[in-house]
Amino acid sequence: MASSGYYLVVLLFGLFMLMISFVESQTTDPNSEECKGKWVYVRKLPSSFNLDLLVNCSNYPLYDDFCPHLANHGLGHKTHNRSHSWFRTDPYMLELIFHRRILEYPCLTTNPVQADAIYLPYYSGIDAISYLYGSDVNSSAHHGLGLFDFLSNDSPEIWNRNHGFDHFLVMARPAWDFSQPLRNDPVWGTSFLELPEFFNVTALTLESRFWPWQEQAIPYPTSFHPPSVLLMESWIERVRRTHRTTLMLFAGGGGVSASPNIRHSIRVECENTTSGGGGGVGGNNFTISGSISKICEIVDCSNGGCDHDPIKYMRPMLQSSFCLQPPGDTPTRRSTFDGILAGCIPVFFEDSSAKTQYGWHLPEKQFDEFSVFIPKEEVVSRGLRIVDVLTSIPKSEVRRMREKVIELIPRIIYRRHGDSMGWRTKKDAFDIAIEGAIRRIKSRISVTSDS
Structure with missing residues (x-):
């Protein structure tokens, strides 16, 4: 008997085919001035590289059943039936979200020769699962070779025209998951980004390494996907009006062992602080705003407890002035973008957690x-208290910083596909990623042409 995942993929496939047919019939005038320098061609890949990978969504090894996350073209199910903007989004569905959105991109072309950039709708993060957890773990150097074989043999002139420099794809995992050295015994990850065959392709990842030119981090998807500018602006006004009664918040897991690290230091400091509107906390005298009734709050997200439940962490974030964003297994966190969405000023402990990652957004x-920014070494090894740093910031500066955070909200969300009311005048994370990819591609082609 076929699984529910199979029927869902059949539905998705049908909707994609309808969208592609519609796009091809509505192609923008190739002489459009509005699209000059912005043309994107969507490479037609066999479904084995995208939709077929979703069929076994409940049967991937050592991985949660992600069939529910496929709903609404990767946005997941609504948080409640009457919701227009809030979904239980899994960040690893970004490849599917991006694929759906690009079919609405206003400057698509059916002519690859006209294209300034060529998008590969390859669900690399999902395809990687069998190499990360399953029977193919000892074949990590093979990940991507099938795609290269297709690109080299099916209409090879498309790939050969610029030797892959004009191609880009989305990889919904940190780049480290695709960076296994080719000659090493596999420890973790595949070798996709280490394959010489793909050195020229621009990869949009959830987290990038700092040296390869072709990698660029783009925001983790939050759970907020408004279908209209009006609903986005309504949310922004709510964020701006919110009464913030907590000084600082950490939403996450880890830090429970006694080993010294930044998450452990955060937990200890938070547990040792007391509530109050002013006076001494932990033996240090400082004053805080009379509106603050709680110094620190921890939202326990251990074992994925917050992954698909935005209500659990968004309400506390809305009530907090600062959101602590310590690194974990990797430097970056989805929570960074959840906090920005809530108007909660991010506190970083490594530059690689955001500053050197998301330069486009x-x-x-x-x-x-x-x-x-508070260097983690100062907290973990030298006893610097986070609360002392944050309470030393003047209230007027906190207000200015929060307004800057709020200004970033449209840039870090992925709006809902479909209805695009008012979005032509606003750019979301998808729009900025497309523009950045085209710029990167043009720059690389220019450099190679001159050399």
Whole structure:
């Protein structure tokens, strides 16, 4: 008997085919000035590289059943039936979300020669699961070779025209998951980004390494996907009006062992603080705003407890002035974007947690205008208290920083596909990623042409 995942994929496939037919019949005038320098061609890949990978969504090894996350083209199910904007989104569905959105991109072309960039709708993160957990774990160097074989043999002139420099794809995992050295015994990850065959392709990842030019981190999807600018602006007004009664919040897991690390230090400091509107906390005298009734709050997200339940962490974030964003297994966190969405000023402990990652979406030169940086070594090894740093920031500066955070909200969300009311005048994370990819591609082609 076929699984529910099979029927869902059949439905998705049908909807995708309808969308593709519609797009091809509505192709923008190739002489459009509005699209000059912005043309994107969607490479037609066999379904084995995308939709077929979703059929076994409940049977991947050592991985949760992600069939529910496929609903609404990767946005997941609504948080409640009457919701228009809130979904139980899994960040690893970004490849599916991106694929659906690009079919609405206003400057698609059916002519690859006209294209400024060529998008590969390959669900690399989902395809990687069998290499990460399953029977193919000892074949990590093979991940991606099938795709290269297809690109080289099916209409090879498309790939050969710029030797892959004009191609880009989305990889809904940290780049480290695709960076297993080719000659090493597999420890963790596949070798997709280490394959020379793909050195020229631009990879949009959830987290990038700092040296390969082709990698660029783009925001983790939050659970907020408004279908209209009006609903987005309504949320922003709610964020701006919210009464914040907690000084700082950490939403996450880890830090429960006695081994010294930044998450452990955060938990200890939070547990040792007391509530109050002013006076001494932990032996240090400082004053805090009379509106603050709680110094620190921890939202326990251990074992994926917050992954698909935005209500659990969004309400506390809305009530907090600062959201602590310590690194975990990797430097970056989805929580960074959840906090920004809530107008909660991010506190970073490593530059690689955001400053050196999301340059297209979070302006690096203005980082100190919307975030706080505290070196983790100062906290873990030298006893610097986070609360002392945050309470030393003048209230007027906190207000300015929060307003800067709020200004970033449209840039870090992925709007809902379909209805695009008012979005032509606003750019979301998808729009900014497309523009960045085209810029990167043009720059690389220019460099290779001159050399």
